[in-house]
Amino acid sequence: MxxxxxxxxxxxxxxxxxxxxxxxxxxxxxxxxxxxxxxxxxxxxxxxxxxxxxxxxxxxxxxxxxxxxxxxxxxxxxxxxxxxxxxxxxxxxxxxxxxxxxxxxxxxxxxxxxxxxxxxxxxxxxxxxxxxxxxxxxxxxxxxxxxxxxxxxxxxxxxxxxxVSEPQHYDYVADRRSPAELRAHFKKLNWTRVVAFQTRNPMHRAHRELTVRAARSRHANVLIQPVVGLTKPGDIDHFTRVRVYKAIMPKYPNGMAMLSLLPLAMRMGGPREAVWHAIIRKNFGASHFIVGRDHAGPGKNSQGEDFYGPYEAQDLVLSFTSELDIEVVPFQMLTYLPDTDEYQPVNEVPEGVKTLNISGTELRRRLKTGAPIPEWFSYPEVVRILREANPPRHKQGFTIFLTGLHASGKEAIARALQVSLNQEGGRSVTLLLGETIRHELSSELGFTKRERDINVGRIGFVSGELTRAGGACIAAPIAPYEEARNKAKETISKWGGFYLVHVATSLEQCIKNDRTGVYAKAQAGEIKGFTGIDDVYEEPKNPDLRVDPTQTPISQIVHEIVLLLERDGYIGER
CATH class of the missing domain: 3.10.400.10 (Sulfate adenylyltransferase)
Known part of the structure; x- marks a missing residue:
């Protein structure tokens, strides 16, 4: 029905x-x-x-x-x-x-x-x-x-x-149209045959070629209708993607294509999702809908295999052709032929003919490292936008997260590292010492496990924002619990580098180093829940670096941290 x-x-x-x-x-x-x-x-x-x-x-x-x-x-x-x-x-x-x-x-x-x-x-x-x-x-x-x-x-x-009222949007308002508005717009333009293209990724030359081929084969105009609601975690944000779509629209012949945004929450449901997308595009007035290889696929399962077969989505949509009231346009992946400077469907390339392609993983690597992206793959305008949103490592922010017992020497390492990074230049450097955070950001918190986790969560949030802004952040809390440290890593790693440094000074040495007398008070029972005495410190299982300032000079520890940053391209040659 x-x-x-x-x-x-x-x-x-x-x-x-x-x-x-x-x-x-x-x-x-x-x-x-x-x-x-x-x-x-x-x-x-x-x-x-x-x-x-x-x-x-x-x-x-x-x-x-x-x-x-x-x-x-x-x-x-x-x-x-x-x-x-x-x-x-x-x-x-x-x-x-x-x-x-x-x-x-x-x-x-x-x-x-x-x-x-x-x-x-x-x-x-x-x-x-x-x-x-x-x-x-x-x-x-x-x-x-x-x-x-x-x-x-x-x-x-x-x-x-x-x-009661329509949801209010404040971004790309002119590019958001309801189904009724879009159908009326097609009527105004005298577009009687419209092929819709679904995407949640930036578009490159192959996508432009694919959509033009679809339009040519069906004598239709093109509707580029990208998803700007929820997509797959880790996808490029929709602000960057819409800037890419706007940059690529002039690459179509005048009057062939238009852009309209779809606030859809994708489920990455493969075959079922492809049918769903076809129904939605019919409601928006499209007469044709492109279903590509692995349409709305979520990637690999827990066994490292694809969740869905490459053409399962096409097969399921085609099985409902009589009900959908929209014609499906199945497409193979396109590949570049350098000898003839053209794109062809992979199933139409003669055996032995040289082809070139850049995977999504390889594209992300080139963006992160600043490696060149050839013009046969994408347009310079698109590459510029992607590079602005995905700066190379030497322009990205990072956090050095030092964890260890009180009086372990992590604060001295943090201060020395701050001096070294200021000398390096290129970024603002922020120092978040445990006591400073407790005084300025978490003064109302006590020292229960829940309150300690909240404190580390706040440090993770602030460090993440500094990292996102391209700065260098050095955080040095005790952070005694593995789960809270992992959550901080997850928060920060979305925006840049994260390095966990375990300052593994022994408890005995920390007690000797303590000039405030808090360990003595904790041992005497005057302070309850003190880390290392009557509260646990969970040693990091897999830190990026484990150091002991009683065995290694602080200058050497700082140098080892700098070497980690240089290895991954955050500092050094630019």
Missing amino acids: ANTPHGGVLKDLHQRDASIQEELKAKAETLPHITLTERQLCDLELILNGAFSPLEGFLGKKDYESVVETLRLADGTLWTIPIYLDVSSQKIAEVGIRPGAQITLRDPRNDQALAILTVSDTYQPDKEREAIKVYGANDKAHPSVSYLWDHTQDFYVGGSVQA
Whole structure:
């Protein structure tokens, strides 16, 4: 059963009398509310504007189970990805979520009331079954399975939504169009055949060639519709990608192509996701949809194998051709032929002909190291944008995280390292000593495990921001717990280098070094929970460097840290 695109729940909002709209807004302010997550916000926006037609709300149990099992809603309509509002049992009790109840859904960015949900039912899903049926395996290497177990709440809420206001965007506003707006725009341009291209990555010459080939083969115009909602963790941010798309649009013949952004939360669901994307593009008015090799694939599973076969997505979409009401344009990966200076599908290249390609991993390596990126691969305008967003190592920030017992000598190492890095130049250098952080940032915290973890988390946050800004940060807390140190590493490593240095001075030597008498007070029981005395210090299992200033001069320790930075390209020749 095929669905017909509707104007979305926002259609009613746009057609309402102003007084009725004000009454609805006033009502929304009196109702109990749920503040949406980022994924829920993306889903709600596409429900409201009709991109998720025929959905007019979040799936109830009957529809959810049908989609999970059969790739269809309960009435038989093709729909492949379950769209639900997940909540905790505590939230259900707190808000009073029950069949018939009305709940205001609020934007997490500005607390704006977006919609009123009329609850149809609440239910507890079988997450393992959802993972296996929807994503093919209960394997946390899949980003959506990981999200399902680590971030999705235990109960789902179904129900229809009534629009109160449209989500507000402050970036690329002119490039955001609802399905109704885009269909009207196609009509204004007299575009009767439109081939849509889905992407969550920057576009290069091969992508431009692929889309032009698709348009040429179908006598169509091109809609570049990149995802600017949630994508795969680690993907390039959408601000950088949109700058790339805007740079590449003039490379198309005038009037051939246009750009429109899609605030979709991808699931990286491979075959099911490809069908879902086709339905969404039909709702936006496209007549054709490109499905490439490994469409919406999440990469490798826990066994190091691809989650989906390279053409599983194409096969599944093609099997629903009669229902989709949009023509699928399957495409092979393109490769560059240097001898003829052209791109060709890999399956059309004669045996023995020389080909060139640059993988995503290799591209990231070249960006990080500053290695050249050839013009046959990408346009200079695109490379410039990517280099601005992904500076080479010598322009990136880093954090040196020294951990060790009180009076281990880590503060002296940190100060000496600060002097050395200031002498090197090229970056601002910030020193975060344990006592300074305790006084300036964590003065209200005590020394329980939870409070120590909060303190290290704050250090990780500040260090991450300094690293992101391209600075050098030297942090020297005690940081006694391995889990908290690992979380700090995860926070900082997103933005630049992270080096864990264990200052492994023995407890006996630390006690000798102590000029404040705190160890003596701890041994006498005057101070409780003191690290090394009556509280544990978990030695790092895999530090980047382990040093002992009682055995090695501080100048040599600083030199060894500098050598680590030079080895990885953060300092040295520029």
